[in-house]
Amino acid sequence: MASRANTAALPKQQSDAVSKGYSFASTWDQNAPLTEQQQAAVAALSHAAADRPLPKNLAQEPIVMKDSSLAVLSVDKPSQASWPTEVVLLNSHQFYKWFTDLESAMKSETEEKYRHYVNTLTQHLLTCDQILHQVDSTLTQFDDLQAQHQAVATKTKTLHDACERLVLEKEKLVEFAEALRSKLNYFDELETIATQFYSPNMSVGSGHFLPLLKRLDECISYVANNPQYAESGIYLVKFRQLQSRALGMVRSHVLSVLKNAASQVQVAIRENVSRKNAISEGAETSVLYVRFKAAANEMKPVMEEIETRSSRKEYAQILADCHTLYCEQRLSLVKGIVHQRITEYAKKEPLSSLTRSGCAYLMQVCQLEHQLFDHFFPSSSAETSSLAPLMDPLCTLLYDTLRPKLIHEADLDLLCELVDILKSEVLEEQLVRRGESVAGLRPTVLRILADVHERLTFRAQTHVRDEIANYLPSAEDLDYPAKLERAVESTPENEVADNLDAFETLYAPLEKTLSCLSKLYRCLDPTIFTGLAQDFVGVCSMSIQRASKVIERKASQMDGQLFLIKHLLILREQIAPFDIEFAVTHKELDFSHLLEHLRRILRGQASLFDWSKSTSLARTFSPRVLESQVDAKKEVEKKLKTTCEEFIMSVTKLAVEPMLSFVTKVTALKLAFSSAGREPSSESDNFKPLRNQAFATPEKLAELVEKVDRAIAEDLPGAVSKMKLYLQNPSTRSILFKPIKTNIVEAHIQVLSLIKSEYSAEDIVKTGMRSISDLQAYLDTLA
Numbered sequence: 001m002a003s004r005a006n007t008a009a010l011p012k013q014q015s016d017a018v019s020k021g022y023s024f025a026s027t028w029d030q031n032a033p034l035t036e037q038q039q040a041a042v043a044a045l046s047h048a049a050a051d052r053p054l055p056k057n058l059a060q061e062p063i064v065m066k067d068s069s070l071a072v073l074s075v076d077k078p079s080q081a082s083w084p085t086e087v088v089l090l091n092s093h094q095f096y097k098w099f100t101d102l103e104s105a106m107k108s109e110t111e112e113k114y115r116h117y118v119n120t121l122t123q124h125l126l127t128c129d130q131i132l133h134q135v136d137s138t139l140t141q142f143d144d145l146q147a148q149h150q151a152v153a154t155k156t157k158t159l160h161d162a163c164e165r166l167v168l169e170k171e172k173l174v175e176f177a178e179a180l181r182s183k184l185n186y187f188d189e190l191e192t193i194a195t196q197f198y199s200p201n202m203s204v205g206s207g208h209f210l211p212l213l214k215r216l217d218e219c220i221s222y223v224a225n226n227p228q229y230a231e232s233g234i235y236l237v238k239f240r241q242l243q244s245r246a247l248g249m250v251r252s253h254v255l256s257v258l259k260n261a262a263s264q265v266q267v268a269i270r271e272n273v274s275r276k277n278a279i280s281e282g283a284e285t286s287v288l289y290v291r292f293k294a295a296a297n298e299m300k301p302v303m304e305e306i307e308t309r310s311s312r313k314e315y316a317q318i319l320a321d322c323h324t325l326y327c328e329q330r331l332s333l334v335k336g337i338v339h340q341r342i343t344e345y346a347k348k349e350p351l352s353s354l355t356r357s358g359c360a361y362l363m364q365v366c367q368l369e370h371q372l373f374d375h376f377f378p379s380s381s382a383e384t385s386s387l388a389p390l391m392d393p394l395c396t397l398l399y400d401t402l403r404p405k406l407i408h409e410a411d412l413d414l415l416c417e418l419v420d421i422l423k424s425e426v427l428e429e430q431l432v433r434r435g436e437s438v439a440g441l442r443p444t445v446l447r448i449l450a451d452v453h454e455r456l457t458f459r460a461q462t463h464v465r466d467e468i469a470n471y472l473p474s475a476e477d478l479d480y481p482a483k484l485e486r487a488v489e490s491t492p493e494n495e496v497a498d499n500l501d502a503f504e505t506l507y508a509p510l511e512k513t514l515s516c517l518s519k520l521y522r523c524l525d526p527t528i529f530t531g532l533a534q535d536f537v538g539v540c541s542m543s544i545q546r547a548s549k550v551i552e553r554k555a556s557q558m559d560g561q562l563f564l565i566k567h568l569l570i571l572r573e574q575i576a577p578f579d580i581e582f583a584v585t586h587k588e589l590d591f592s593h594l595l596e597h598l599r600r601i602l603r604g605q606a607s608l609f610d611w612s613k614s615t616s617l618a619r620t621f622s623p624r625v626l627e628s629q630v631d632a633k634k635e636v637e638k639k640l641k642t643t644c645e646e647f648i649m650s651v652t653k654l655a656v657e658p659m660l661s662f663v664t665k666v667t668a669l670k671l672a673f674s675s676a677g678r679e680p681s682s683e684s685d686n687f688k689p690l691r692n693q694a695f696a697t698p699e700k701l702a703e704l705v706e707k708v709d710r711a712i713a714e715d716l717p718g719a720v721s722k723m724k725l726y727l728q729n730p731s732t733r734s735i736l737f738k739p740i741k742t743n744i745v746e747a748h749i750q751v752l753s754l755i756k757s758e759y760s761a762e763d764i765v766k767t768g769m770r771s772i773s774d775l776q777a778y779l780d781t782l783a
Contacts, residue, residue: 042113187235189219190242197242204253210305213246217309247318250306254299254322258329261295265333288333289372300376307379319380326376327390330369338365338394346401351409352417358398359426359445363438366391370437384439391440399444406448406455412463412519415456419523422449453524460520460532468509469539473547477508480551480563484725507547510567513540514574521578529578537575537632541639544568558654558719561647562726568640569732575633644736652743655716658704659747665695666754690758698763701755705767712744712778720782734783741779748775 034042193216196202202209220239223232268287303322309315338361345357369390374381409415426445431438476483487505504511513536520529544567552560653660669690690696720737727733749772755764 042117045113045116187219187223189215190235190238193219193242194238197245202249204249204302209246209249210302213305216243216246217312243314247314250302250318251321251325253302255325257296257299258325261292262329262333264295265292269333269337284337285368288337289368292330292333293372293375296376303376304378307377310380319377320386323377323380323386324389326373327387330372330390331393334365334369334390335393335397338362339397342397342401351402351405351414352421354405355402355418355421355448356425358401359422359430359441362395362398362441362444363430363434365394366438366440367434370440382436384436387440392443395441395444399448402448403451406451409455410459412456412459412516415452415459416519416523418452419449419456422452423523453528456520456523457528457532460516461535463512463516464532464535464539467512468536468543471509471512471543473508473550478547478550478554480555480559481722481725488725506570507544507563507567509540509543509547510571513537513571517575517578533575533578534632537571537636540571541568541632541636544571545639557650558647558722561643561650562722564643565640565647565736566726568636568643569727572633572636572640575636648736648739648743651716651719651740652747654719655711655740655744656708656747657711658707659751662696662701662704663747663750663754666690669693690754691760691763696758698759698766701759701763701767705751705769709768709770712775716744717782737783741776741783744779745772745776748772 193212196208196212216239220236220243223229223236223239226232265287268291303319306315306319306322310319341361342358345354345361349357369387370381373387377386380386406415406418422445427442427449431442431445484505517533517536520532524532544564548560548564548567550560551563691698694700720733723733723736727736748769752769752772755767755769759767
């Protein structure tokens with residue numbers, strides 16, 4: 001029973017397995033469908049497998065199996081085509097085995113392709129799993145490798161940066177080392193330069209000296225500009241010592257060359273003098289300049305190098321020393337010859353010619369010396385002060401020759417001529433035309449000109465004192481108007497005006513004043529001339545006034561007035577062109593208050609030691625400064641105006657004095673009537689009418705008019721004639737005569753007005769008064 005059950009159960013279990021296999025295959029087909037290409041491949045495989053032989057374990061002949069219960073005929077796994085249609089099964093075991101084999105064969109036939117595909121996929125899955133595992137392992141290794149790479153890259157970058165930094169540091173260190181080396185070179189040069197400079201074979205003329213001197217300058221400049229370096233101060237001192245030694249060698253070299261050149265020139269001069277007893281001007285130029293230039297050419301290269309560095313203090317000093325040495329040597333050669341030439345000029349020529357010749361000769365010397373100096377010192381020859389040690393002593397020779405002569409010169413004309421020569425010819429013409437080459441002569445010329453100015457000023461002041469202020473006029477000087485009359489008689493009529501205005505007819509102090517001022521104006525500085533002109537004009541005005549008073553006493557008041565007017569007019573006209581200020585401010589110390597303060601102190605009204613009050617000692621003895629301004633020109637004009645007014649009044653009185661007295665009396669009478677408060681009404685009154693007054697009767701009035709007419713007809717033409725004699729300018733006479741004519745006409749108008757108001761028509765006819773128009777016409781003819 002049990003065995004049956006088991007036997008029955010086995011097929012069921014196998015069938016379930018087959019069903020599951022079919023389900024799995026169906027699900028597989030659904031879940032993993034094959035592509036058309038894959039299905040074609042499977043079909044091709046199935047077709048190929050259909051003809052394959054049976055398995056070896058299946059015999060072709062039937063197998064009889066015997067069992068106790070069932071016998072079955074079977075074959076071992078026959079092929080589908082050759083399987084027997086009938087199988088003999090002897091027992092259940094054979095059946096199960098047969099069924100198993102059959103099921104296996106079926107499965108093999110139906111599921112082989114799927115199984116094969118599954119196996120393939122399984123292999124693929126396994127391969128993929130292996131690959132995935134390998135990939136995971138590879139990725140893990142790659143991540144590790146990447147991490148390692150990153151670490152290596154980081155380390156590499158760090159190393160690269162460190163290398164670059166080290167390279168930069170190396171370059172900087174190399175650069176620093178090179179810079180340090182270049183800087184140390186300047187300090188290391190000390191020993192090298194010192195060794196060469198102290199070498200006995202070193203000389204300024206050698207080819208190594210100037211380059212070595214240049215290198216020394218570079219070292220000094222570098223060390224001086226970098227005081228922060230250690231021991232730079234010590235090195236600078238040592239370099240300076242070497243530089244001083246080098247420049248001392250230059251100075252000695254220049255002095256030696258100049259002395260040798262000077263010696264050669266002196267030998268040539270002595271030879272020339274021994275042959276001719278004196279050196280000629282042509283030989284002088286050849287010996288003094290051409291030979292000296294040739295002999296001293298060897299110092300020129302050194303001087304050019306020194307001049308290129310003259311902006312530095314040390315080289316400027318050595319250059320100045322070389323200039324001085326040059327000037328000393330040249331002065332020793334030239335001084336004697338220049339002195340000889342100027343002495344010869346002084347012996348043969350007067351002062352003015354000596355001044356011209358001496359200045360011309362010195363200008364020639366200056367030009368030649370400047371050209372020679374420019375040959376040796378081309379860059380510094382423009383500085384005229386460099387040649388001053390040479391040119392000043394040479395120019396002083398001319399100054400020393402001229403000064404004694406100038407001191408004793410008293411002729412103003414000659415002094416003025418010297419000023420003109422020095423100022424116009426020499427300074428403004430020749431020195432300007434020749435330029436800087438003769439600039440060394442300018443200080444000496446200015447010095448001589450200053451001495452001439454000083455001498456001229458002194459002589460002018462002496463001239464004012466002796467010839468004008470203290471002038472003693474002779475009888476001929478004050479013989480006016482005869483002096484003018486003689487001039488008119490001896491001069492043709494058409495030249496009278498000009499001759500009477502000539503200096504010969506003027507009062508001598510005026511003539512000398514104007515002549516001296518005209519000369520001094522061109523020669524002296526405006527400031528000096530202004531002071532002199534003020535003195536001249538003031539003193540001359542006083543001298544003319546004194547002379548006019550003498551003429552008034554000797555001739556007449558009118559002559560004195562006209563003399564004064566004539567000369568003051570000429571003085572004013574002649575000083576007008578001088579563009580100067582004639583006003584001078586004088587300051588004086590006034591101690592007039594001192595006595596009063598001392599009296600107050602002695603009386604006890606003030607304290608001597610009270611420093612806070614106005615009566616203190618300091619204030620007591622402090623003078624007061626009084627300022628007063630004197631304008632000589634205005635004083636002349638003021639005196640001229642006053643004299644003209646006096647002359648006008650004197651001529652007016654000469655012509656109409658009776659009328660003026662009459663008008664004055666009438667005015668006084670009217671004032672008396674007015675003060676008494678009454679009007680003259682009848683003869684019984686104490687106040688009579690004007691025509692009844694003793695001085696104003698018609699008869700008296702007629703005499704008055706007759707006297708005035710006679711004065712106008714006789715005396716007034718004489719006065720006008722004198723005006724013409726003294727005053728040659730018609731416009732001047734017209735200006736002066738116009739107020740006279742006005743006064744005369746006004747006096748007639750006043751008298752005529754009184755006559756018409758106080759007298760009858762019959763009385764008016766008796767007086768014989770001329771009409772105003774007739775009077776004016778007559779006066780016009782006189783002018």
